[in-house]
Amino acid sequence: GNSVTQMEGPVTLSEEAFLTINCTYTATGYPSLFWYVQYPGEGLQLLLKATKADDKGSNKGFEATYRKETTSFHLEKGSVQVSDSAVYFCALSDNSGNTPLVFGKGTRLSVIA
Amino acid sequence: DGGITQSPKYLFRKEGQNVTLSCEQNLNHDAMYWYRQDPGQGLRLIYYSQIVNDFQKGDIAEGYSVSREKKESFPLTVTSAQKNPTAFYLCASSGQFLNNSPLHFGNGTRLTVT
Numbered sequence: 001g002n003s004v005t006q007m008e009g010p011v012t013l014s015e016e017a018f019l020t021i022n023c024t025y026t027a028t029g030y031p032s033l034f035w036y037v038q039y040p041g042e043g044l045q046l047l048l049k050a051t052k053a054d055d056k057g058s059n060k061g062f063e064a065t066y067r068k069e070t071t072s073f074h075l076e077k078g079s080v081q082v083s084d085s086a087v088y089f090c091a092l093s094d095n096s097g098n099t100p101l102v103f104g105k106g107t108r109l110s111v112i113a
Numbered sequence: 114d115g116g117i118t119q120s121p122k123y124l125f126r127k128e129g130q131n132v133t134l135s136c137e138q139n140l141n142h143d144a145m146y147w148y149r150q151d152p153g154q155g156l157r158l159i160y161y162s163q164i165v166n167d168f169q170k171g172d173i174a175e176g177y178s179v180s181r182e183k184k185e186s187f188p189l190t191v192t193s194a195q196k197n198p199t200a201f202y203l204c205a206s207s208g209q210f211l212n213n214s215p216l217h218f219g220n221g222t223r224l225t226v227t
């Protein structure tokens with residue numbers, strides 16, 4: 001079946017450090033890939049998405065490139081801020097129209113000043 | 114403003130009691146979902162509904178029930194049969210049950226059962 005594997009957290013970085021959160025997936029066909037973010041005490045929000053191979057999703061300084069050859073969708077940001085502290089979820093859809101999104105377990109990021 | 118409203122934010126119940134969590138959306142979305150979030154477990158799908166008067170079990174439906182009598186509303190009942198009900202519950206909706214359609218989430222209800 002479809003699955004998403006994220007790097008285990010928590011990740012702690014200093015302000016202005018470079019961020020990478022790894023995400024790899026298993027799916028048949030040509031899935032769409034997503035990153036969602038959850039700030040403390042809130043629900044999840046869509047951060048970015050990519051719907052086909054080599055697409056790059058970007059938003060708020062975050063980027064992720066859909067790599068079919070390595071089945072990966074790693075999240076990156078060049079310079080993190082304290083306000084980026086949150087839990088980040090990688091998610092996959094198989095585009096069949098039959099099954100809901102599959103989420104990874106989430107990676108908690110803490111950015112310290 | 115359009116969005117998803119979950120109420121209440123915090124809910125406390127005694128063991129053995131059923132409890133219903135509310136989820137309302139004014140986004141005119143067809144599909145709605147319930148997830149459970151536990152530390153270290155990520156999101157697990159409880160139930161989902163593609164359209165009014167229809168719903169399907171997710172990965173962990175045992176001990177839960179839902180209804181979808183109106184497009185705007187998708188209440189979740191946590192029954193006394195649910196062995197570990199204490200958790201953070203998230204409701205979501207999407208425009209269609211198509212996988213490129215992003216999910217919109219409510220702010221969650223934290224249920225504590227003692």
